[in-house]
Amino acid sequence: MAPKKPxxxxxxxxxSVTLLLPQADSRSFVVDWDHDRFLLDGAPxxxxxxxxxYFRVPRVLxxxxxxKMKMSGLNTIQFYVPWNYHEPEPGVYNFNGSxxxxxxxxxxxxxxxxxxxxxxxxICAEWEMGGLPSWLLRKPNIRLRTSDPxxxxxxxSWFKVLLPKIYPWLYHNGGNIISIxxxxxxxxxxxxxxxxxRHLAGLLRALLGEKxxxxxxxxxxxxxxxSLEGLxxxxxxxxxxxxxxxxxxxxxxEPHGPLVNSxxxxxxxxxxxxxxxxxxxxxxxxxxxxxxxxGASVNMYMFHGGTNFGYWxxxxxxxxxxxxxxxxxxxxxxxxxxxxxxxxxxLRNVISQFQEIPLGPLPxxxxxxxxxxxxxxxDGYLLDFLHLLCPQGPxxxxxxxxxxxxxxxxxxMLYRTYLSHTVLEPTQFWVxxxxxxxxxxxxxxxVFQGVLERNTKHKLFLMGKMGAKLDVLLENMGRLSxxxxxxxxxxxxxxxxxxxxxxxxxxxxxxxxxxxxxWWFPLQLPKSLHPQVPSGPxxxxxxxxxxxxxxxxxxxxxxxxxxxxxxxxxxxxRYWTKRGPQQTLYVxxxxxxxxxxxxxITLLELENVPPQPQxxxxxxxxxxxxxxxxxxxxLSDDTQSAPEPMELSGH
Numbered sequence: 286m287a288p289k290k291p292x293x294x295x296x297x298x299x300x301s302v303t304l305l306l307p308q309a310d311s312r313s314f315v316v317d318w319d320h321d322r323f324l325l326d327g328a329p330x331x332x333x334x335x336x337x338x339y340f341r342v343p344r345v346l347x348x349x350x351x352x353k354m355k356m357s358g359l360n361t362i363q364f365y366v367p368w369n370y371h372e373p374e375p376g377v378y379n380f381n382g383s384x385x386x387x388x389x390x391x392x393x394x395x396x397x398x399x400x401x402x403x404x405x406x407x408i409c410a411e412w413e414m415g416g417l418p419s420w421l422l423r424k425p426n427i428r429l430r431t432s433d434p435x436x437x438x439x440x441x442s443w444f445k446v447l448l449p450k451i452y453p454w455l456y457h458n459g460g461n462i463i464s465i466x467x468x469x470x471x472x473x474x475x476x477x478x479x480x481x482x483r484h485l486a487g488l489l490r491a492l493l494g495e496k497x498x499x500x501x502x503x504x505x506x507x508x509x510x511x512s513l514e515g516l517x518x519x520x521x522x523x524x525x526x527x528x529x530x531x532x533x534x535x536x537x538x539e540p541h542g543p544l545v546n547s548x549x550x551x552x553x554x555x556x557x558x559x560x561x562x563x564x565x566x567x568x569x570x571x572x573x574x575x576x577x578x579x580g581a582s583v584n585m586y587m588f589h590g591g592t593n594f595g596y597w598x599x600x601x602x603x604x605x606x607x608x609x610x611x612x613x614x615x616x617x618x619x620x621x622x623x624x625x626x627x628x629x630x631x632l633r634n635v636i637s638q639f640q641e642i643p644l645g646p647l648p649x650x651x652x653x654x655x656x657x658x659x660x661x662x663x664d665g666y667l668l669d670f671l672h673l674l675c676p677q678g679p680x681x682x683x684x685x686x687x688x689x690x691x692x693x694x695x696x697x698m699l700y701r702t703y704l705s706h707t708v709l710e711p712t713q714f715w716v717x718x719x720x721x722x723x724x725x726x727x728x729x730x731x732v733f734q735g736v737l738e739r740n741t742k743h744k745l746f747l748m749g750k751m752g753a754k755l756d757v758l759l760e761n762m763g764r765l766s767x768x769x770x771x772x773x774x775x776x777x778x779x780x781x782x783x784x785x786x787x788x789x790x791x792x793x794x795x796x797x798x799x800x801x802x803x804w805w806f807p808l809q810l811p812k813s814l815h816p817q818v819p820s821g822p823x824x825x826x827x828x829x830x831x832x833x834x835x836x837x838x839x840x841x842x843x844x845x846x847x848x849x850x851x852x853x854x855x856x857x858x859r860y861w862t863k864r865g866p867q868q869t870l871y872v873x874x875x876x877x878x879x880x881x882x883x884x885x886i887t888l889l890e891l892e893n894v895p896p897q898p899q900x901x902x903x904x905x906x907x908x909x910x911x912x913x914x915x916x917x918x919x920l921s922d923d924t925q926s927a928p929e930p931m932e933l934s935g936h
Contacts, residue, residue: 472507
């Protein structure tokens with residue numbers, strides 16, 4: 286027999302490709318229409334999934350949270366992609382650090398978790414503007430989430446950047462993404478524009494191909510406008526709802542295929558001024574067990590909530606404006622600090638009755654640190670630093686301009702004018718047509734006068750000499766993320782009125798506070814310039830060292846009113862101690878420097894500083910301290926016990 290010739294390199298490559306092809310072809314995630322189930326690689330499959338958001342968790346903690354989800358018995362995770370987090374300016378993209386979407390997909394793969402991706406473009410998620418970038422509003426007449434050409438052009442441009450990045454991660458291409466949602470609960474939006482939904486579906490097919498399973502999800506009231514032929518229809522509902530009725534509604538729009546609850550609510554979101562929302566362990570576990578007995582696939586929203594760091598929280602509007610808290614703990618199975626809760630262990634026990642769960646214990650709670658009290662020291666009034674906060678100088682206009690008109694997306698903007706005549710008697714200062722979006726801190730010649738707030742009837746009376754400087758600091762408390770989702774412009778939407786006189790000739794200072802805090806050094810002013818207890822927008826700071834190896838901790842601000850906190854230049858988020866319910870801010874250990882190094886904390890207190898300007902770091906959170914009553918979910922009465930906030934069907 287003649288000796289075999291050695292294979293040349295091209296032949297080896299061809300053989301390798303040939304061997305790989307059957308494996309690639311065998312990877313599939315499809316609907317088995319005949320047996321009302323999913324098939325994964327040809328075998329019956331049911332996903333038990335949980336939601337978490339990479340944009341609410343520091344990157345260094347992604348692996349920890351994903352591992353705990355896997356150890357809980359989940360085989361899949363579900364998450365959104367917030368457009369505004371990745372395209373801060375038109376055509377400017379950021380996929381670095383905690384925005385590295387592909388790194389997060391890789392972490393999920395390492396944890397052996399499949400992925401259900403929800404790329405929007407609108408996501409709700411209680412996130413700023415529902416994930417839509419606020420620069421869309423620079424075209425004031427744009428019609429969001431419709432087939433408005435301006436909106437579609439922006440969406441097309443974004444998806445042509447995003448979708449090619451995730452294409453290699455589709456399951457049939459060797460990745461872990463088994464399905465992709467089209468839009469998000471579109472039926473809850475009043476537009477009901479089927480042309481828009483068809484455009485999105487076509488765009489996804491053009492960029493991702495025909496093999497990936499595309500789906501929609503809606504609450505029961507949204508199925509008519511949210512579903513679309515060719516997209517798999519799923520529903521979402523919590524323990525409060527009648528499961529039989531909910532799945533019967535899915536069957537109206539999807540007569541065959543698996544039953545799917547894409548958002549099974551393990552808890553609920555919190556609003557400033559309401560109680561911390563909770564759902565009982567028993568209600569959540571019994572609901573899950575009943576769905577799994579039916580063979581349904583379920584995604585639990587949220588499984589780990591995380592934190593609305595910075596200015597990223599969204600808001601709702603149900604009769605009044607309801608901004609969402611910094612904490613997105615959600616009463617979820619994994620706490621905001623990443624710890625397993627009794628709810629997790631109960632859910633894990635239910636899941637174990639239907640499929641194998643990984644062997645071994647869940648990690649214990651992370652180490653927590655206590656420190657303080659620490660005294661903070663006055664840096665100065667915000668007005669003292671305008672030259673640093675707005676180095677380019679103000680913008681002048683006869684009438685005040687919105688945040689969007691001056692390209693200020695988040696945070697704060699100062700409006701300034703001068704009184705054209707002397708006002709000797711207390712005279713009402715007001716903004717017509719609910720034109721304060723969202724909260725205004727008013728000063729005359731640097732002296733704090735009080736607050737005007739969106740959707741409230743607080744009255745403010747001013748006096749001043751001709752030429753007196755009138756400053757109005759406007760805070761964007763988060764754009765609407767659910768509901769009507771109309772264009773939620775920020776700032777002074779109408780010119781303010783003093784008595785009966787419309788105030789004109791305004792200077793607008795877009796403030797870049799975060800940039801300043803990153804290189805801030807204590808700029809102490811002479812103490813004689815300040816009263817004993819300053820009021821109005823004021824900066825305070827101090828330094829501290831971590832003891833031993835430290836740990837996660839919770840910043841407590843007793844006596845402080847409302848403001849923003851930075852630790853080592855990182856924007857930890859908003860506090861609103863006087864309104865609640867959240868009294869502490871979660872501080873992940875990775876934000877703190879190791880023992881021996883100085884950590885810097887900076888506060889911008891917007892209203893009133895306590896007589897003793899102190900803070901503490903606690904080893905447990907305080908998330909439920911408010912004078913306002915809302916609701917607590919339980920099995921026996923699994924509906925809200927107060928008329929507002931109503932449970933909005935949407936995330």
